[in-house]
Amino acid sequence: MGMRRLLIAGLCTLVLVLAPQGGAGATPHGGGPGGPGYWPDSADHWFCFESNVPSADYPIYQDAFQYLDNVTSMYDSQSSYCGSLTDVIISNTHPIPGCSNCLGMAPCIAKTGFLNLACEQGMEYVDTTNIWIASGGFSGDINVYWFNVIYNARHELGHTAGMGHSTNSPSVHVMAQGFYTDYGNWARWGFRSEDTCHVNEFFGGPACNH
Ligand SMILES: [Zn+2]
Ligand SMILES: [Zn+2]
Numbered sequence: 001m002g003m004r005r006l007l008i009a010g011l012c013t014l015v016l017v018l019a020p021q022g023g024a025g026a027t028p029h030g031g032g033p034g035g036p037g038y039w040p041d042s043a044d045h046w047f048c049f050e051s052n053v054p055s056a057d058y059p060i061y062q063d064a065f066q067y068l069d070n071v072t073s074m075y076d077s078q079s080s081y082c083g084s085l086t087d088v089i090i091s092n093t094h095p096i097p098g099c100s101n102c103l104g105m106a107p108c109i110a111k112t113g114f115l116n117l118a119c120e121q122g123m124e125y126v127d128t129t130n131i132w133i134a135s136g137g138f139s140g141d142i143n144v145y146w147f148n149v150i151y152n153a154r155h156e157l158g159h160t161a162g163m164g165h166s167t168n169s170p171s172v173h174v175m176a177q178g179f180y181t182d183y184g185n186w187a188r189w190g191f192r193s194e195d196t197c198h199v200n201e202f203f204g205g206p207a208c209n210h
Pocket of ligand 1: 155159165177
């Protein structure tokens, strides 16, 4: 995509409980013009946990990073503490700063590079309290709750890898914005091959030609 891929908007990224965000996040190609999502400054993704993330939930996020590693040229490394060089800080926060209705959000907090278009450090917020409420609380389906925790862990991680709310088909994929109950629909859990193609292209892989 040449220069076009540098025109990424520095928007924060959200999945809303109530009103979905308007067209601001729409882009046909996943990562790229119109965001949200931002390009990471390098293919290595160092991550850490804030103390508000229960250690029992660590595997959910570790699996999300492993999945990203498996389907892109990115690779991760867990850091035992959150420092200035950590690329992604995972936080289970309620409410998420600036977005009390969000289920998750992945704002870049330290930009770098040409026109500040790359991200040196970002947050990966997941609000399990809002997910619990959206899932129906104690009268809800616990499978729906856990699915949406996993969904948001992967979705927000996708934003930190440069993926947006892509609108090309297929429409069912983990970068789609929303709250979902069809956890048995496996297509819901994964990135689209087009989205991962653009991530790899950004890090020097073959041109995606779309
Ligand atoms: Zn999003
Ligand atoms: Zn494309």
